[in-house]
Amino acid sequence: MHEYSVVSSLIELCEEHALKNNAFKIEKIIxxxxxxxxxxxxxFVSAFETFREESQVCKDAILDIVEEKVELECNDCHHCFVPEGIDYGVCPQCGSKNLEMIKGREMHLLSLEMIGQID
Ligand SMILES: [Zn+2]
Structure with missing residues (x-):
């Protein structure tokens, strides 16, 4: 399952961050x-709950998911905008249909709350 491999690399990434920051525990993953x-x-949530058990630093972490809207960029005038419907239509600035999705297709780590940090 796609979600499982994504979560597995997410946990790895969290562990790397924890290590870099001398944190022994991650409390929250956004x-x-x-x-x-x-x-x-x-x-995604159930995959996370499975994987965090195997990770010493992520074991008690809370997962917070923020849904990100699709954002498009017009290839003609480079205007960026959030489309209103699922029908992405045209660039509101120049009317071009030559649009590229620049946001909304991926999963990424937004923020981590850790304990045990040494500043
Ligand atoms: Zn445009």
Whole structure:
């Protein structure tokens, strides 16, 4: 399952961050999931709950998911905008249909709350 491999690398990433910051525990993980990422939120959560058990630093972490809207960039005038409907239509600035999705297709780590940090 796609969600499982994404979560597995997410946990790895969290462990790297914890190590870098001398943290022994991660309390909260905030991730952004694009609405067009094709990711199933509930599958993502259950995958996370499975994987965190195996990770010493992530074991008690709370997962917070922020849904991210799709954002488009016009290839003609480079205007960036959030489309209103699922029908992405045209650039509101120049009317071009030559659009590129620059946000909303991925999952990424937004923020981590850790304990045990040494500043
Ligand atoms: Zn445009």
């Amino acid at each position: 991730v952004g999931i694009g609405e067009r990422s094709g990711m199933d939120k509930s599958l």
